[in-house]
Amino acid sequence: MTDSKDLDQVRSEIDTLDQQLQELINRRAGLAQEVADIKMAEAQQARADGAESAEVVFYRPEREAQVLARIMERNQGPLPAKNVAAIFREIMSACLALERPMQVAYLGPEGTFTQAAAIKHFGHAVLDVSQDTIAGVFNQVESGQCNYGVVPVENSTEGMVNHTLDNFMDSGLQICGEVELRIHHHLLAAAHTSAADIVKIYTHQQTLAQCRDWLEAHWPQVEKIAVSSNAMGARLAASEPGAAAIGGDMAATQYELQRLAENIEDNPDNTTRFLIIGSEEVLPSGNDKTSIIVASRNRPGALFALLEPFRQAGVSLTRLDTRPSRTEKWAYVFFIEFEGHLRDPNVAAIVAQLEEQSILLKPLGSYPKAVI
DSSP: OOSSOOHHHHHHHHHHHHHHHHHHHHHHHHHHHHHHHHHHHHHHHHHHTTOSOOOOOOOOHHHHHHHHHHHHHHOOSSSOHHHHHHHHHHHHHHHHHHHOOOEEEEESSTTOHHHHHHHHHHOTTSEEEEESSHHHHHHHHHTTSSSEEEEEEEETTTEEOHHHHHHHHHOOOEEEEEEEEEOOOEEEEOTTOOGGGOOEEEEEHHHHHHTHHHHHHHOTTSEEEEESOHHHHHHHHHHSTTEEEEEOHHHHHHTTOEEEEOOOOSSTTOEEEEEEEESSOOOOOSSEEEEEEEEEOSSTTHHHHHHHHHHHHTOOEEEEEEEEOSSSTTOEEEEEEEESOTTSHHHHHHHHHHHHHEEEEEEEEEEEOOOO
16 A cells, blocks of 8 residues: 555654654753752742741642643543653653652562552652661651651551551651552562472561462462561562562562462452651642541540531541540540641631640641542
8 A cells, every 4th residue: 555654654753753752851851950940049049038947849749740630631542641641750750850869768678569659659760768667767757868758558458557647646747648559469489489389478467468368269278477578578488498478560570589370469459558758748739638637535426526527518538547545545546538738728627626626636738639
């Protein structure tokens, strides 16, 4: 057919577009550097004018959420909107690193789902710093050694991560964002290990619960050993004869393990939500959540009284959990998430009502809802 393009012509068009894309990406990077220069100059001028605090803020969570949301809204295919947003996420990450490379603490070791969540949210250009515990992540951000931290807060199968909620009780950090990650578990083993060799399986306790039915059906007689993280289990499986582990793609790659079985989670929609923690308040993005901790007086109808202002204002709750109080026996504090921003007038009115009837109210921050 004389009207149709041949393969060489199509490839030539692709090469031309690649060159144009590369030029545009670098032009965007140049503008990012200009933004950094402007921010630095403004901060220097503010200090010269006597401002007590003129710290330069390079990363703006609400701004990035707005940009990614617009990218998804205007996408016309054939690439899916989330794929396009993920590409721009990496471009934005690389451009931000030109302004100032960020350090992000996460619950490690290397290869955990928390590290995968950190990369999904911040992109590959950040410097991720592994921590052994959730408290360690909080400490790294509180001390200023890391700009932000990433901690797990909720799994769709197993519920809330209590260690994360407990750390918020004593911390002055803010929630700056959230990220959701689909969790796919694989049975992993070293390259020289066959299924017949396996006598023990290492993994995190929550992962054991998420794969309970599959393990009972396929490996009922094999010892299951709970360890501090899936990545730790993968590390052990890489070095111990007869050992396997349950973990995700990052763990398999990090420790060079083969997949003996894939997607073994009992719930195919298994998802974990992670929180981004930092020290700065996040401005409204237009599509936000707010989290608070509140403790009521011990009296009949106390919980109803706490929830009534939300009903009256027509504000939707997205999460409600309880934790034991540290100051009073058989008393509890409530972890409440809801739609809106603390700067919204209706949300501010709700918080004012709660302050009047509670013995403790601690805002944990307002932040953009997960975009990708």
